[in-house]
Amino acid sequence: MKQFCLNLLAIVVLMNAVFAEEIGQAWEFDTEGDFQGWETLYFFSDAKVTGGCLQATITGSFPGIKGPSFSLTASEYGFIEIRARVRDASSSRVLWTSSTAGSGFKSYSTVPDTGFHVYRIPLYNAAAWAGEITQINKLEWSIKNAGIGQNLMIDYIRIISIGAIPEIAAFKPLRTVCKQDQAFPFVAIIKNSGDRSADFDISLNLPPALSKVNGTDLSLSHTLLPDQRDTLSWTLLGASVGTYVLTLSVDPGNENSMIDTLQLAIADQYWQQTEFFLSAWSPPGTNDDAYQIYKDANFNHVLSLYQPFEANYPRVEQFEFACQMHLGSLIGEHEYLRAPDNIKPADLTDEQLVVLDTPIETYRTRNNVKGYYLTDEPNALAFPNLGKVVQHIREKDPTRLSFINLFPTYANKDQLGTDTYDEHVEQFLDIVKPELLSYDHYHFFNGYDGSGYFGNLGIIRKWALRYDIPFCNIIQAVGYDVLNWRIPSHEEHRWLVYSSLAYGAKALIWFHWDHEWGVTGSVAYTQLAESIRKLNIEINHLGPELIPLRSCGVYHSDAEPSKPLALPADGIVVSTGGAGLVIGVFKDPNDADFLMIMNKSYENSVTAPIMLRSQLSSLAVFDADSGMYQIRDDYQVSEQGTTFELTLLPGQGKLITFSGTPVSGLGKTGFRPDDYxxxxxxxxxxxxxxxxxxxxxxxxxxxxxxxxxxxxxxxxxxxxxxxxxxxxxxxxxxxxxxxxxxxxxxxxxxxxxxxxxxxx
Incomplete structure (x- = not known):
C-alpha cells in the first residue's frame, strides 16, 4: 500500500482529520516499465518506471510531463493529488484540458527537499475545471540550479473527490478583554474546504456562566457550497468571573466532522481609559532641567520610564507626570518580543516572566503609574510571547495598560510577519489581546509627502472600533536626514494632530523628543518645541471632550462620490462649498451629535460654508485655546437644512456640537453613519x-x-x-x-x- 505523507505547505489545510477520498482517475506506477500513458516533454532524461515510481533526471529549469487522454466529469472530482519528490523546486503547475471550457492551469507550492510529499491541489474552484476533463496535458516544475541533474520521483497521480470538509477559519470574541456583565460580540467563520456541497450541522455549546443574548441560533444547519464561507455571530454575556470552555462542532454529514474549543476569560478588573494620553516617544531626559522643559511643553505623560526605576521614578513624581514603566527590557525585548529578523523567537517561560513581578509589585499602587511599556514594532512571530507577557501583567496588575506600538502600512512582509497589514493587526488583537491599539506612520519627507497616511489611519480606526478599544497615533515631531524626513512646520504639526482626532484617536505621541535626532537635539529646536507646546495646550483642552465620544464615521469632502470616504448623499453634512475637509462624526453616551471638521490643507486657511441636513436649534464650536464652547447663532435655517461658515487655519480642526430637527425624515439630527x-x-x-x-x-x-x-x-x-x-x-x-x-x-x-x- 502506498504511504500517505501530507505536505504542510499543501494548498488545503486538512485540520488533522482523516479524509475518505473517492478516486476518479489514478496512475500508480506500480508495474515495472509501465508509464501508464505518461511521457516526458522537455528537460528530462533517463525516464523510467521502477520501484513503484515514475523517475527521470532533471536537465533544465522547467521540466514537464504529459498525461494520457481520459474522460472524467469535473463536477464529481475536485482535486488532483500528487505524491512526489522534487528537489529544489520552488513552484509547480498542473495544466488540463476540458471538453467545454478549453484549457486551465493551477499553480501550487512545493517543498524543495529530498523527501516525498503529498500535494493536494484544489481544482474545483477553477473556472476551466468544468464539463468533461480529457487530459492532464502538463505537470511542470520550476527548478533552481541546484536541482538540475537530480532525480524526480513520482509515486502516484490521482484525481479525487474528498467530499465536504469543514474548516473553522475563526472562532473568537471580537474583544481583547471580555468583561463581566457586559455583552460582547462573538463570531465563528465556517468554510467548506472540500469539493462537494453539504448541509453543515453547526452547534455552539456554552457553559452555564455564559448566555446568548442574541444572534444566530446556537444549533443550526447551513448548506455550504465548495469553498463557501459562512459567518455566524452571537452576542454573549458572562455573568461570573472565570475562565470557561466554549465548544463549536461542525458536522457535514460524513466522517469529516470537526470540533474546536476555546478558553474564554471573563474579567471584572481591566484597564479603562479615563483621560487623553499625550506623550513624546522618548523620556524627557535624566535631570531636572530636562524634565522642566518637557513639562513646559505641556506634556502630561512619560511614555517609557527606563531603568533604574528607583533613580528615575522620583523625578516623575516630582514633576507630577503620569508614566509607563519600561518592562520589556527586563525579559529581553529585542530577543523575545520583536522578532526583527522574521525568525520565531524562543518561547518565553514562566520563570522568565517572574522577573516582572518585583517592579510590578513595587509600582502597582502608585497612582501616576498608568501602565507598562513592552516594545515597538514587533513581528507577528513575536505575538505569542507578547500575549504571554500581557496576560502575566494582567494577572498581577489588571487595571493598568500594557503598551505596544505597531508598524505602519509601509512595512514589508518580512517586517510584519504576515502577508497583509490587516492580517498583522487582526492577529495582534487576537493573540496579544491589547487594550489600546498604537501605531506610527511618518508622512513628511524632504521634497514630498508620503502616501498612505489616511489609509493607515482608516485601518487602525476600523480595527479599534471592531474590538471596542481606543487607538493612539504616533506622529512626526522632527526632521531626520537619515530617513529623509523634513522638519515639519507648525501647520504640518497641526495637520497631524487634527487628522488623528477627526479619525477618533484617543492618544497622541510625538516622535521623537530627546537625543540628538529628537526635538531637543534638532537644529530647529526652538521652532519645534514652541509648535508642540502650543498644540499640546489644544490637545489637553480637547482631550476631556473627546474621551467619551464614539467615532461613527469619517468622510473626505473632496473624495469622488463613488469612493468609500465620500460624503454620503443622505448624510448629515450636505456640502462644504468645495472646501477640502476631513469630517469626523461622533456620538456621546446620550447620542448627542458631534463633528470634528478639519482643513485638509496645511498650506492655506479656508472659510467653508457648511450645510447640515438638519434645521438647527443650537450650534456650539469648541475653542481649543480656551477650552470652552462658544455658542454660535449666526447660522441660517431653511427647508433644506442649516448653513453656517467655519474658518479653519491650515491643518486646523474644530469640534462642533449641535441639535435640531431633521429634514427628509432622518431622525433626531439627520445623522447617517457608516456603521451599525x-x-x-x-x-x-x-x-x-x-x-x-x-x-x-x-x-x-x-x-x-x-x-x-x-x-x-x-x-x-x-x-x-x-x-x-x-x-x-x-x-x-x-x-x-x-x-x-x-x-x-x-x-x-x-x-x-x-x-x-x-x-x-
Whole structure:
C-alpha cells in the first residue's frame, strides 16, 4: 500500500482529520516499465518506471510531463493529488484540458527537499475545471540550479473527490478583554474546504456562566457550497468571573466532522481609559532641567520610564507626570518580543516572566503609574510571547495598560510577519489581546509627502472600533536626514494632530523628543518645541471632550462620490462649498451629535460654508485655546437644512456640537453613519419611559428586545426591516419592577446589548 505523507505547505489545510477520498482517475506506477500513458516533454532524461515510481533526471529549469487522454466529469472530482519528490523546486503547475471550457492551469507550492510529499491541489474552484476533463496535458516544475541533474520521483497521480470538509477559519470574541456583565460580540467563520456541497450541522455549546443574548441560533444547519464561507455571530454575556470552555462542532454529514474549543476569560478588573494620553516617544531626559522643559511643553505623560526605576521614578513624581514603566527590557525585548529578523523567537517561560513581578509589585499602587511599556514594532512571530507577557501583567496588575506600538502600512512582509497589514493587526488583537491599539506612520519627507497616511489611519480606526478599544497615533515631531524626513512646520504639526482626532484617536505621541535626532537635539529646536507646546495646550483642552465620544464615521469632502470616504448623499453634512475637509462624526453616551471638521490643507486657511441636513436649534464650536464652547447663532435655517461658515487655519480642526430637527425624515439630527450602532437609552435610569437610538449603514431586518437579568425575553420593541440611517424606539417600563434590565439589537451579522436601570 502506498504511504500517505501530507505536505504542510499543501494548498488545503486538512485540520488533522482523516479524509475518505473517492478516486476518479489514478496512475500508480506500480508495474515495472509501465508509464501508464505518461511521457516526458522537455528537460528530462533517463525516464523510467521502477520501484513503484515514475523517475527521470532533471536537465533544465522547467521540466514537464504529459498525461494520457481520459474522460472524467469535473463536477464529481475536485482535486488532483500528487505524491512526489522534487528537489529544489520552488513552484509547480498542473495544466488540463476540458471538453467545454478549453484549457486551465493551477499553480501550487512545493517543498524543495529530498523527501516525498503529498500535494493536494484544489481544482474545483477553477473556472476551466468544468464539463468533461480529457487530459492532464502538463505537470511542470520550476527548478533552481541546484536541482538540475537530480532525480524526480513520482509515486502516484490521482484525481479525487474528498467530499465536504469543514474548516473553522475563526472562532473568537471580537474583544481583547471580555468583561463581566457586559455583552460582547462573538463570531465563528465556517468554510467548506472540500469539493462537494453539504448541509453543515453547526452547534455552539456554552457553559452555564455564559448566555446568548442574541444572534444566530446556537444549533443550526447551513448548506455550504465548495469553498463557501459562512459567518455566524452571537452576542454573549458572562455573568461570573472565570475562565470557561466554549465548544463549536461542525458536522457535514460524513466522517469529516470537526470540533474546536476555546478558553474564554471573563474579567471584572481591566484597564479603562479615563483621560487623553499625550506623550513624546522618548523620556524627557535624566535631570531636572530636562524634565522642566518637557513639562513646559505641556506634556502630561512619560511614555517609557527606563531603568533604574528607583533613580528615575522620583523625578516623575516630582514633576507630577503620569508614566509607563519600561518592562520589556527586563525579559529581553529585542530577543523575545520583536522578532526583527522574521525568525520565531524562543518561547518565553514562566520563570522568565517572574522577573516582572518585583517592579510590578513595587509600582502597582502608585497612582501616576498608568501602565507598562513592552516594545515597538514587533513581528507577528513575536505575538505569542507578547500575549504571554500581557496576560502575566494582567494577572498581577489588571487595571493598568500594557503598551505596544505597531508598524505602519509601509512595512514589508518580512517586517510584519504576515502577508497583509490587516492580517498583522487582526492577529495582534487576537493573540496579544491589547487594550489600546498604537501605531506610527511618518508622512513628511524632504521634497514630498508620503502616501498612505489616511489609509493607515482608516485601518487602525476600523480595527479599534471592531474590538471596542481606543487607538493612539504616533506622529512626526522632527526632521531626520537619515530617513529623509523634513522638519515639519507648525501647520504640518497641526495637520497631524487634527487628522488623528477627526479619525477618533484617543492618544497622541510625538516622535521623537530627546537625543540628538529628537526635538531637543534638532537644529530647529526652538521652532519645534514652541509648535508642540502650543498644540499640546489644544490637545489637553480637547482631550476631556473627546474621551467619551464614539467615532461613527469619517468622510473626505473632496473624495469622488463613488469612493468609500465620500460624503454620503443622505448624510448629515450636505456640502462644504468645495472646501477640502476631513469630517469626523461622533456620538456621546446620550447620542448627542458631534463633528470634528478639519482643513485638509496645511498650506492655506479656508472659510467653508457648511450645510447640515438638519434645521438647527443650537450650534456650539469648541475653542481649543480656551477650552470652552462658544455658542454660535449666526447660522441660517431653511427647508433644506442649516448653513453656517467655519474658518479653519491650515491643518486646523474644530469640534462642533449641535441639535435640531431633521429634514427628509432622518431622525433626531439627520445623522447617517457608516456603521451599525446601538445607543445608550436616555434617560437612564428611567421612570416610566425611555428612548433608544440605533443606526444602520444599510437597510436591514432589525430586532430590538428587552430582557431581565436571567436572560428571559420580556418585550420585543421592534422586529421589521428598517431603512439606512438613525432611528429611535420608545420603551415604557410601567409594569416592571425596579432593577437592572438589558436591551439588545440584532441586525444582519451585527449584535449588541446594553444595560438600563428602571427606578420606580
Amino acid at each position: 450602532h446601538l445607543g445608550q437609552n436616555y434617560p437612564n435610569p428611567f421612570n416610566p419611559s425611555t428612548k433608544i437610538n440605533f443606526t444602520l449603514p444599510r437597510s436591514e431586518n432589525v430586532a430590538i428586545a428587552v430582557y431581565n437579568t436571567l436572560g428571559q425575553k420580556l418585550f420585543t420593541l421592534l422586529e421589521k426591516e428598517m431603512d439606512r440611517g438613525l432611528h429611535q424606539v420608545a420603551f415604557d417600563g410601567t409594569h416592571l419592577s425596579s432593577g437592572m434590565y438589558f436591551y439588545s439589537m440584532q441586525a444582519g451579522h451585527f449584535s449588541d446589548i446594553k444595560k438600563m436601570v428602571f427606578l420606580k
